[in-house]
Each structure stands twice: as structure tokens, then as C-alpha cells.
Amino acid sequence: MEPHVKQQTINFGAGPAKLPPPVLLQAQKELINYDGIGISVLEMSHRSSEFTQIINKAESLLRELLKIPDNYKVMFLQGGASGQFSGVPLNLIGLKEDKCADYIVTGTWSAKAAKEAEKYGKVNVVHPKMDSYTKIPEPGSWNLNPSASYVYYCCNETVHGVEYHFTPETNGVTLVSDMSSNFLSRPVDVSKFGLIYAGAQKNVGCAGVTVVIVREDLIGHAQKECPIVLDYKVQAEMKSLYNTPPCFSIYIMCLVLEWIKNNGGAAAMGALNKRKSDLIYDTINSSDGFYVCPVDEKCRSRMNIPFRIGKKEGDEALEKEFLNGAAKRGMISLKGHRSVGGIRASLYNAVTLEDTEALAHYMKEFLKEHQ
Numbered sequence: 142m143e144p145h146v147k148q149q150t151i152n153f154g155a156g157p158a159k160l161p162p163p164v165l166l167q168a169q170k171e172l173i174n175y176d177g178i179g180i181s182v183l184e185m186s187h188r189s190s191e192f193t194q195i196i197n198k199a200e201s202l203l204r205e206l207l208k209i210p211d212n213y214k215v216m217f218l219q220g221g222a223s224g225q226f227s228g229v230p231l232n233l234i235g236l237k238e239d240k241c242a243d244y245i246v247t248g249t250w251s252a253k254a255a256k257e258a259e260k261y262g263k264v265n266v267v268h269p270k271m272d273s274y275t276k277i278p279e280p281g282s283w284n285l286n287p288s289a290s291y292v293y294y295c296c297n298e299t300v301h302g303v304e305y306h307f308t309p310e311t312n313g314v315t316l317v318s319d320m321s322s323n324f325l326s327r328p329v330d331v332s333k334f335g336l337i338y339a340g341a342q343k344n345v346g347c348a349g350v351t352v353v354i355v356r357e358d359l360i361g362h363a364q365k366e367c368p369i370v371l372d373y374k375v376q377a378e379m380k381s382l383y384n385t386p387p388c389f390s391i392y393i394m395c396l397v398l399e400w401i402k403n404n405g406g407a408a409a410m411g412a413l414n415k416r417k418s419d420l421i422y423d424t425i426n427s428s429d430g431f432y433v434c435p436v437d438e439k440c441r442s443r444m445n446i447p448f449r450i451g452k453k454e455g456d457e458a459l460e461k462e463f464l465n466g467a468a469k470r471g472m473i474s475l476k477g478h479r480s481v482g483g484i485r486a487s488l489y490n491a492v493t494l495e496d497t498e499a500l501a502h503y504m505k506e507f508l509k510e511h512q
């Protein structure tokens with residue numbers, strides 16, 4: 142295997158997803174002998190001065206890139222984003238007497254989070270269940286409970302390609318968001334949130350670490366049964382080192398954060414991600430109904446673009462042919478989620494404009510051949 146050749150494969154996977162090639166090369170270079178100390182990050186004590194530097198640097202880069210206010214703690218936890226489906230209610234449902242939380246359910250991930258929260262308190266889904274997850278119900282129609290401990294939503298529904306392009310108004314109730322699949326893909330005003338969390342493996346690293354950003358006054362309200370590794374008070378006080386953290390995943394995330402900073406930060410990522418997704422949506426919109434994205438234009442995701450080929454329900458034989466042709470051109474992981482079918486192109490930060498142009502070009506070619 143020749144590790145330094147230019148990447149021929151374009152990975153449009155929904156997660157784990159493409160990492161920036163400079164990050165992989167640096168990790169390769171440092172794998173065996175980190176910073177001249179003669180051992181790998183994989184072998185290093187999580188209490189060593191070298192690892193302390195890595196985890197501190199990851200936190201300060203994150204604080205800089207997202208302009209995180211000083212009254213917020215940043216934690217690097219295990220258990221995946223799904224771990225926070227439990228972590229959030231276990232820590233926050235008791236903020237108010239009623240032990241009730243509002244959930245805005247706009248896709249698979251928020252539905253799973255709501256279901257998990259039901260184990261620990263009362264869950265109020267703020268709008269009637271939708272037949273298909275292709276839109277965000279009008280905020281004016283949400284039935285928000287003023288005595289809820291928090292309002293929860295998933296900022297980008299990875300499976301359905303539904304993204305919030307606004308921050309929900311909660312009339313002062315603590316706002317919580319799962320940003321796993323659009324974290325650091327654009328600037329975000331952290332001060333509007335009580336808590337933001339994100340698994341790293343979509344936009345900022347590899348699987349194994351979940352970032353939790355939480356306002357200090359929300360810490361220290363955990364339920365008695367909360368597992369200690371999910372207890373924000375313990376993890377915040379111990380700076381995510383209550384037990385062995387996912388050291389290597391934190392190291393990779395640190396490299397990705399550095400790469401984001403060197404490439405202009407969250408604002409530059411936001412501008413580029415808009416251009417990339419516009420290119421694919423324009424290709425869909427100008428295909429005369431050959432490509433169909435079922436998602437309402439107002440909430441189409443810049444990160445995950447689901448579409449069907451041929452007629453509204455999708456022509457499965459044609460879609461298969463599309464995927465095979467894409468694979469021949471080195472474009473992989475374009476198959477839609479099994480619950481949705483069709484095609485899904487994920488355009489996370491590490492996917493370049495050139496990668497996206499290659500896909501748009503192929504889509505136009507395929508259209509011409511099959512129209």
C-alpha cells in the first residue's frame with residue numbers, strides 16, 4: 142500500500158465520514174512516535190503531560206472556533222451521541238419539579254432521543270406525529286410547555302436530510318440540541334443554548350468521542366440513578382478524566398479542529414458548505430423531476446442530501462445503476478439510509494468543493510443518458 146498517493150476515492154458516507162487528508166497524514170506520521178517521545182498516542186497515559194496538552198488544546202480550539210462563553214463547560218465523553226439520549230434527561234429532567242421535557246421530533250434521531258427520555262420523566266412531543274420526516278412543523282403550532290425542564294431538538298436529521306436554519310424560540314426554557322451531523326459546519330450562537338452535544342464522527346473526527354457543551358448552572362442536577370460516567374458534574378469537575386477518555390479519538394479531533402481553524406474556521410466552513418449543497422440541490426432542481434428531494438425547501442440540509450431517481454417513489458433499478466456507476470468513478474457510500482431508500486450524499490466539512498463537483502457532474506451525465 143502506498144500511503145502518500147492522492148486519494149482516488151471520494152467518500153460521501155453519512156458517518157463515520159471522510160476526514161481531511163492532511164489530518165490522516167499527520168496521524169500516520171505521528172502514529173509510532175508522537176512528538177519525539179518514542180511512543181504512540183495510542184499507548185500514552187491519559188494523565189501524562191503530553192496527553193494533557195492534547196486534550197487542553199482540543200478544548201481551547203473548540204472554544205475559539207465556536208466562541209464558547211466562559212460560563213460553559215466542555216466535556217469529551219464516551220457512549221456516542223446515543224449516550225446523550227440518556228445523558229441529557231438523566232442530568233436535566235430534574236431541573237424543574239414536573240420532570241417534564243419538550244421534544245421536537247423531526248426525524249429518526251430526535252424520535253430515538255424522545256423515546257429514551259421517557260424512561261426518566263414525562264416527554265411532551267410538541268406537535269402531532271408526522272407521517273414522513275420531510276419538514277419542520279411551523280414553530281407557531283408547537284405546543285410548548287412553560288414548565289418543561291428543557292426543549293430538545295435535533296439540529297440536523299442525518300437520515301432524512303432535515304436541518305433547522307433557525308434557532309427555536311422557547312420563551313426562556315433551556316434549549317438542548319443534538320448537533321452531531323452539523324457541528325462546526327457553520328457558526329452557532331452557543332449562548333442561546335443550555336446544552337449542545339455532538340458525536341465527532343460526522344464533522345469533527347472519528348467515532349469514540351462525543352462533545353458536550355453545557356452551561357454551568359445546568360450542572361449538578363443529575364438523577365440519583367445517573368451512571369457516574371454520564372454525570373456532567375463529575376465529568377466537568379474531572380475535566381473529562383473521571384476514567385480513561387477516548388484518547389486517540391480526542392487526538393484526531395484535535396487535528397481536525399486545527400485543520401478547521403487553518404481553513405478559515407466556522408464561518409468559512411459555513412460558506413463552503415452552502416456552496417457545496419447549493420450545487421447538488423441546483424442539479425436536483427434543474428433535472429425536470431428526474432432527481433427528487435422530498436424535503437421541504439425551507440429545511441433542506443446542507444450536510445445530508447437525500448434524493449430519489451425517476452418518478453416520486455424512486456426507480457430502484459435506476460438507483461442501483463446510479464450507485465454502481467458512481468462506485469466505478471470512485472464515489473462511494475451514496476446509498477440512502479435503509480429506512481428511506483434512494484440516494485444520500487453527505488457533504489461534511491472534509492468533503493471538498495471538487496468532490497462535490499465530481500458528484501454533480503456525474504449526476505448530470507447520468508441524467509443525460511437516462512432522460
Ligand SMILES: *Cc1c(COP(=O)(O)O)cnc(C)c1O
Nearest residue numbers: 221222223250297299321322340
Ligand atoms: C450519528 C448520529 C447519532 C448517533 O451517533 P452515535 O455516535 O452512533 O451514537 C445521533 N444523532 C445524530 C444527529 C446523528 O447524526
